[in-house]
Amino acid sequence: MESVDLLYKAIYILVIFGITLLIATYSTYFERKIAAFIQDRVGPNRAGPAGLLQPLADAGKLFFKEDFIPAKANKALFILGPGVAMLVATMSSAVIPFGDMLIVGGREVYLQAIEVNIGVLYIFGVVSLGVYGLMIGGWASNNKFSLLGAIRAASQNISYELAMGLSLIAVLMLTGSLSLREIAAQQAGFNWNIWYQPLGFLIFLVCAFAETNRTPFDLPESEAELIGGYHTEYGSMKLGMYLFAEYINIFVVSAVMSTLYFGAYNFPFMENLRQAISDPVLANNVVTIVGVVAMFIKIFLFIFFFMWVRWTLPRFRYDQLMKLGWNILFPLAILNILLTAGGILLKDYFF
Amino acid sequence: MEPLSNRRKEVAQKEMTFAERAYLPAIAQGLGITLKHFFKKKATVQYPEQTRERSSVWRGLHVLKRDENGAERCTACGLCAVACPAEAITMTAGERKAGEEHLYREEKYAVTYEVNMLRCIFCGLCEEACPKAAIFLQDDKLAPARFERDEFIYGKDRLVEPNKTTETK
Numbered sequence: 203m204e205s206v207d208l209l210y211k212a213i214y215i216l217v218i219f220g221i222t223l224l225i226a227t228y229s230t231y232f233e234r235k236i237a238a239f240i241q242d243r244v245g246p247n248r249a250g251p252a253g254l255l256q257p258l259a260d261a262g263k264l265f266f267k268e269d270f271i272p273a274k275a276n277k278a279l280f281i282l283g284p285g286v287a288m289l290v291a292t293m294s295s296a297v298i299p300f301g302d303m304l305i306v307g308g309r310e311v312y313l314q315a316i317e318v319n320i321g322v323l324y325i326f327g328v329v330s331l332g333v334y335g336l337m338i339g340g341w342a343s344n345n346k347f348s349l350l351g352a353i354r355a356a357s358q359n360i361s362y363e364l365a366m367g368l369s370l371i372a373v374l375m376l377t378g379s380l381s382l383r384e385i386a387a388q389q390a391g392f393n394w395n396i397w398y399q400p401l402g403f404l405i406f407l408v409c410a411f412a413e414t415n416r417t418p419f420d421l422p423e424s425e426a427e428l429i430g431g432y433h434t435e436y437g438s439m440k441l442g443m444y445l446f447a448e449y450i451n452i453f454v455v456s457a458v459m460s461t462l463y464f465g466a467y468n469f470p471f472m473e474n475l476r477q478a479i480s481d482p483v484l485a486n487n488v489v490t491i492v493g494v495v496a497m498f499i500k501i502f503l504f505i506f507f508f509m510w511v512r513w514t515l516p517r518f519r520y521d522q523l524m525k526l527g528w529n530i531l532f533p534l535a536i537l538n539i540l541l542t543a544g545g546i547l548l549k550d551y552f553f
Numbered sequence: 554m555e556p557l558s559n560r561r562k563e564v565a566q567k568e569m570t571f572a573e574r575a576y577l578p579a580i581a582q583g584l585g586i587t588l589k590h591f592f593k594k595k596a597t598v599q600y601p602e603q604t605r606e607r608s609s610v611w612r613g614l615h616v617l618k619r620d621e622n623g624a625e626r627c628t629a630c631g632l633c634a635v636a637c638p639a640e641a642i643t644m645t646a647g648e649r650k651a652g653e654e655h656l657y658r659e660e661k662y663a664v665t666y667e668v669n670m671l672r673c674i675f676c677g678l679c680e681e682a683c684p685k686a687a688i689f690l691q692d693d694k695l696a697p698a699r700f701e702r703d704e705f706i707y708g709k710d711r712l713v714e715p716n717k718t719t720e721t722k
């Protein structure tokens with residue numbers, strides 16, 4: 203790889219990292235705002251105009267609080283837990299194609315940090331590593347509630363990853379590729395996967411809620427029954443890291459859902475736009491930039507949906523959660539694979 | 554039995570329909586309700602900048618009035634203290650000296666007049682009892698929160714209406 207490419211990649215990765223952190227930071231603000239709006243309140247509005255500096259105030263508060271470690275806790279693992287959660291959460295946005303390709307000075311610049319032909323598998327691997335952060339933290343706290351929360355997190359993630367993976371297989375059967383860029387490119391224009399995989403998307407969406415430990419599946423951190431679950435003993439910025447990792451995970455899952463089912467950076471009438479501009483380089487760049495905007499709009503809509511659901515639905519009971527995962531979503535995902543396979547065969551047969 | 558109202562409902566447990574068991578229509582309905590609230594008018598009153606509108610007969614902080622010449626109307630008759638159900642009012646009476654006619658309207662006046670705002674229930678009975686129209690509950694002021702209990706005992710310094718320099722209406 204040339205040094206220019208390396209430099210570009212380094213800058214791009216830094217930018218994506220920054221954007222991820224920024225979005226996660228402001229997710230906390232919008233979470234509170236949306237919660238307030240849904241409950242007929244106005245939410246934080248004192249720190250800065252419209253409360254926009256609230257995340258800074260929160261971070262300042264968390265940083266300056268006492269960094270407490272329980273006496274009987276395993277100190278090394280206690281510190282490692284939130285670190286792992288954070289690291290893993292920030293790693294996963296590396297393979298997501300946030301945009302197509304810019305042409306800068308005759309050089310093709312892809313708006314994706316790393317192009318790997320196993321992008322989907324990478325994301326799944328990294329996201330499932332995230333449960334280690336919760337598990338380590340919950341176990342190291344040496345507290346019954348934390349351990350219960352950690353066990354819940356682990357078993358919940360394992361149960362729902364199954365249905366999630368199976369619903370994904372149907373998409374992979376359609377696209378025939380594991381590369382996220384390839385999957386995105388195949389959904390050009392308005393040819394999104396959601397039109398072919400509505401059931402698969404629904405399963406994926408439900409599983410995404412469970413994977414990110416969001417309501418109605420936030421049993422690992424249910425404050426009413428487990429006084430916070432795996433982060434019972436955490437305070438200060440270590441707690442902040444856990445909460446932050448959750449928001450980063452929401453961002454990543456939203457990006458993955460947009461990529462897999464909602465056409466990533468593709469938007470309707472993009473070919474018309476491309477043809478409307480005579481200069482091919484300019485046309486390509488304009489379409490790409492609009493595509494990036496479209497991608498982020500999709501991501502923000504998903505993040506809003508996550509919060510909207512959180513302030514609408516109550517929490518499941520644990521047996522209901524397991525029943526939903528194994529007895530309903532799992533068979534449905536298999537059915538979805540069969541239907542997709544049948545559809546592909548029929549298409550080959552008739553057309 | 555004859556039903557008392559026509560609002561009676563059968564509560565026998567029915568088997569759920571498929572739509573009910575699928576849970577998704579109910580979720581969509583719930584999301585609709587929360588989205589409706591998202592765009593509703595907010596109930597919050599932005600307190601320090603904005604205060605809730607009060608009724609015209611709202612009873613707030615007491616004031617001891619002066620007459621048109623600026624003399625205190627109170628004659629320390631004690632009827633307000635008697636009327637007070639919370640026993641929040643205490644006073645000591647004194648005799649007006651020569652040369653103090655511009656300060657006190659009657660020959661007898663209140664040397665001290667204290668209202669304990671922690672006891673007061675703002676019922677307005679003192680206002681009704683007063684024969685001299687000396688004490689009133691204002692409709693635009695309230696007793697603010699304070700750190701010390703002593704500070705809630707309002708003496709004459711805080712109760713008597715300030716001397717007006719301009720013509721009263």
